Amino acid sequence: MIALALHALRRAIFAISIAAIFVVFVGPIAILGVTSIRPASGVFYIWRGTNFTFNNFVEVLHQSQVVEAMWNSFVLSTLATILSLGITVGSGYMLSRFGGWIQRSWFATIYIFRTVPYISWVLPLYLVNTRLGIYDTYIGLLLPHIAVHVCFFSWLMKGFFDGINPSMEYAALIDGCTRWGAFYRVALPAAMPGIAALAILCWLSTWNEFLFALILSGKRTPLITSTMAQFVTETGTEWNLMSATAVLAMMPALLVTIFGQKYVIRGLRM
Numbered sequence: 001m002i003a004l005a006l007h008a009l010r011r012a013i014f015a016i017s018i019a020a021i022f023v024v025f026v027g028p029i030a031i032l033g034v035t036s037i038r039p040a041s042g043v044f045y046i047w048r049g050t051n052f053t054f055n056n057f058v059e060v061l062h063q064s065q066v067v068e069a070m071w072n073s074f075v076l077s078t079l080a081t082i083l084s085l086g087i088t089v090g091s092g093y094m095l096s097r098f099g100g101w102i103q104r105s106w107f108a109t110i111y112i113f114r115t116v117p118y119i120s121w122v123l124p125l126y127l128v129n130t131r132l133g134i135y136d137t138y139i140g141l142l143l144p145h146i147a148v149h150v151c152f153f154s155w156l157m158k159g160f161f162d163g164i165n166p167s168m169e170y171a172a173l174i175d176g177c178t179r180w181g182a183f184y185r186v187a188l189p190a191a192m193p194g195i196a197a198l199a200i201l202c203w204l205s206t207w208n209e210f211l212f213a214l215i216l217s218g219k220r221t222p223l224i225t226s227t228m229a230q231f232v233t234e235t236g237t238e239w240n241l242m243s244a245t246a247v248l249a250m251m252p253a254l255l256v257t258i259f260g261q262k263y264v265i266r267g268l269r270m
Contacts, residue, residue: 056244063119069227073080076141077206084149084202110151122215122217136218145206153198160194200260207253224249
């Protein structure tokens with residue numbers, strides 16, 4: 001009897017855990033999706049009635065700023081990923097394979113920057129961008145994202161290279177390869193699963209980022225995460241249009257996650 005009671009208790013705890021996960025993670029997305037296809041008059045009673053419409057998406061896509069913001073976010077995420085990985089891969093390899101005061105100084109630098117609260121960067125970055133004349137430009141948005149990615153992903157990249165046996169690189173050096181040749185021909189191909197995982201995480205991080213988009217972008221380079229705020233007007237919040245924009249913004253990230261899931265899992269297992 002005790003065994004049956006414990007088994008029933010475990011099943012109950014499991015069911016409650018699944019329900020809690022559904023409510024916390026799936027529930028808001030479900031509400032967002034339903035709100036996006038409800039008319040403006042029905043957003044406050046989304047689970048009642050059968051009045052649904054896709055005009056919200058049509059209206060949102062007819063707004064040039066939303067389309068421009070999605071394009072800007074795509075370009076920014078792609079450029080930030082490519083440029084960040086170009087620095088991060090070399091940084092992680094250097095931290096993993098070399099010693100010396102340069103490597104220790106670089107490690108200390110990224111460690112210190114990682115300890116700085118993320119939100120405390122915003123005001124200095126705004127002042128610097130304004131002073132340099134790069135506020136609300138691609139370069140003014142790219143540099144902070146690259147800095148954040150390099151500080152964080154260098155640690156992960158170091159871990160990937162630490163998991164690769166360096167004996168093959170030593171063999172390549174004995175066979176006449178330079179250090180650069182050993183890195184390019186041996187270490188880099190072995191680290192490709194990890195690099196692919198970091199590329200996906202980096203792209204998603206930039207696409208979903210809100211704070212830099214809110215403070216460092218404006219009318220010239222709007223980004224999708226900050227553009228949703230335009231539906232908060234003096235007369236109220238257009239929840240149906242904001243939800244439709246949010247659903248559109250989720251689609252690229254969802255596709256990247258679905259198609260890149262295996263690479264993330266494979267890379268994080270290295």
